[in-house]
Amino acid sequence: MKRLLSGIKPNGELHLGHYIGAIIHFIEMQKDYESFVFVADLHSLTVNPNPKELRNNIKEMVGLYLACGLDPQHTYLFNQSENIYHPMLSWALECHSYMGEMNRMTQYKEKSRNKSNESVTCGLFTYPILMAADILIYDADVVPVGEDQKQHVELTRNIAERFNNRYGQTFKIPEPIIAKTGARIMDLQNPTKKMSKSAENTKGVIFLLEDLEVARKKIMSAITDSDNKIKYDPENKPGIANLMTIYSCLTNITITEVEDMFQNDNYGTFKTKVADEVIKLLQQIQEKYNEIIKGDYIDKVLDQGLKKAEEIAKTKALEVYQKLGVGRY
Numbered sequence: 001m002k003r004l005l006s007g008i009k010p011n012g013e014l015h016l017g018h019y020i021g022a023i024i025h026f027i028e029m030q031k032d033y034e035s036f037v038f039v040a041d042l043h044s045l046t047v048n049p050n051p052k053e054l055r056n057n058i059k060e061m062v063g064l065y066l067a068c069g070l071d072p073q074h075t076y077l078f079n080q081s082e083n084i085y086h087p088m089l090s091w092a093l094e095c096h097s098y099m100g101e102m103n104r105m106t107q108y109k110e111k112s113r114n115k116s117n118e119s120v121t122c123g124l125f126t127y128p129i130l131m132a133a134d135i136l137i138y139d140a141d142v143v144p145v146g147e148d149q150k151q152h153v154e155l156t157r158n159i160a161e162r163f164n165n166r167y168g169q170t171f172k173i174p175e176p177i178i179a180k181t182g183a184r185i186m187d188l189q190n191p192t193k194k195m196s197k198s199a200e201n202t203k204g205v206i207f208l209l210e211d212l213e214v215a216r217k218k219i220m221s222a223i224t225d226s227d228n229k230i231k232y233d234p235e236n237k238p239g240i241a242n243l244m245t246i247y248s249c250l251t252n253i254t255i256t257e258v259e260d261m262f263q264n265d266n267y268g269t270f271k272t273k274v275a276d277e278v279i280k281l282l283q284q285i286q287e288k289y290n291e292i293i294k295g296d297y298i299d300k301v302l303d304q305g306l307k308k309a310e311e312i313a314k315t316k317a318l319e320v321y322q323k324l325g326v327g328r329y
């Protein structure tokens with residue numbers, strides 16, 4: 001069986017962008033792949049989050065993964081920081097990666113823009129290498145991610161090829177899986193920017209644990225245009241295109257079908273339908289979440305996932321250290 005791997009950073013609350021861009025695909029694919037999905041808590045450290053909040057976010061994220069439909073029968077779930085072999089491999093890969101490559105990473109450029117060198121951590125700079133280690137340590141075949149992570153998976157492929165060329169076949173070359181629709185869900189208030197947990201104005205972000213009425217209001221007050229025609233034109237009508245994308249992904253119908261269905265409707269009617277779908281989803285997730293979060297189920301799932309993840313990761317990390325000639329591996 002081919003192997004899937006992916007993760008999400010627990011820097012803030014999970015939102016609809018994470019669900020549509022990533023989680024939906026983990027769930028759809030888990031039956032056909034041996035799946036490893038983790039909480040990328042080491043990646044969170046690049047911005048020095050508050051430890052108490054981070055701890056809560058991690059537990060909440062695992063609860064949400066399960067509430068959204070990740071099934072421990074098909075998916076090994078674990079916290080990245082508990083599998084010590086990830087940073088072990090990451091160091092070896094850092095020494096086979098170049099400053100020039102890291103400087104070209106658009107996410108790094110965006111996140112460090114207008115900040116002084118004294119306020120950008122080294123972790124933020126080398127972050128994509130830890131991501132490469134996360135992927136390569138499992139010989140993952142596929143990595144389902146949203147559009148913004150594509151460049152990091154491409155870097156991973158380059159690092160793997162370079163290592164294989166120098167030391168002999170060691171890593172599988174992973175494929176990024178990026179959906180045609182929904183790989184970049186936009187902010188509802190600023191539809192030229194992606195929906196993000198770090199948005200200053202949370203009116204444009206729908207959180208999975210959001211109060212249902214608040215979520216409805218956010219959709220109803222999403223920024224659109226004055227044309228009042230439901231047509232998919234992301235360049236000229238980014239707000240309505242974003243709502244159409246959300247509707248299409250949540251109902252599993254194509255964008256063309258959405259256009260046909262709502263050709264005679266105005267924005268108000270369409271927004272109500274989008275809000276209904278979003279609320280239905282949030283309600284289902286929140287009901288399950290409130291059950292899952294009680295008791296010790298989450299810990300059991302994490303223990304079971306970590307055991308398997310560690311087994312595989314250890315073998316690969318030791319193979320790499322042995323090939324590099326360090327220690328007595």
Ligand code: TYM
Pocket residue numbers: 005006007008009010017018020021022040043130131134135143144145146147148149182183184185186194195196
């Ligand atoms: P992160 O935590 O920023 O996002 C997690 C996943 O959600 C997707 N995503 C979105 N998709 C569509 N629209 C949006 N508005 C949106 N916002 C987020 C992201 O593309 C991503 O797939 N570096 C990674 C975490 C990571 C990882 C890995 C992923 C660490 N190691 C190994 C895959 C494999 C990150 O920061 O994603």
